[in-house]
Amino acid sequence: MTKKLTNDTQDSIKPLIQSGKSHRKIATILRLANSTVSRYAKSLNANIIENKEGRTEIVSGTTRYLIKRKVLNGGLKTAKGVYDYLISFDYDLSYKTAINVLSDLNFKASIKKKKI
Numbered sequence: 001m002t003k004k005l006t007n008d009t010q011d012s013i014k015p016l017i018q019s020g021k022s023h024r025k026i027a028t029i030l031r032l033a034n035s036t037v038s039r040y041a042k043s044l045n046a047n048i049i050e051n052k053e054g055r056t057e058i059v060s061g062t063t064r065y066l067i068k069r070k071v072l073n074g075g076l077k078t079a080k081g082v083y084d085y086l087i088s089f090d091y092d093l094s095y096k097t098a099i100n101v102l103s104d105l106n107f108k109a110s111i112k113k114k115k116i
Contacts, residue, residue, distance in 0.1 A: 017041050063086070067082055067105065
């Protein structure tokens with residue numbers, strides 16, 4: 001059987017959840033397990049979406065859609081063209097990232113190897 005949270009702890013979790021902090025951060029602040037905070041948030045019926053932490057997308061979904069359309073219509077034929085297209089929208093990215101965007105869209109693109 002698990003220990004019940006003290007009333008003080010419960011009272012301190014509720015405003016943190018309502019302020020929009022992630023369950024992980026609340027658990028770190030109050031020195032609790034992540035699962036304890038999540039379970040308590042569910043019992044509060046807090047309809048607050050937990051922030052997804054991690055790496056953000058460099059190229060937005062809308063821009064990916066536009067690139068896919070241009071490639072299929074023949075407007076962009078090479079990875080260099082896609083790279084230049086993204087640079088024209090003030091994206092700060094590398095050529096390799098442009099190739100990764102193409103491969104995420106299920107297009108085959110690779111950097112040519114130099115012949116020795």
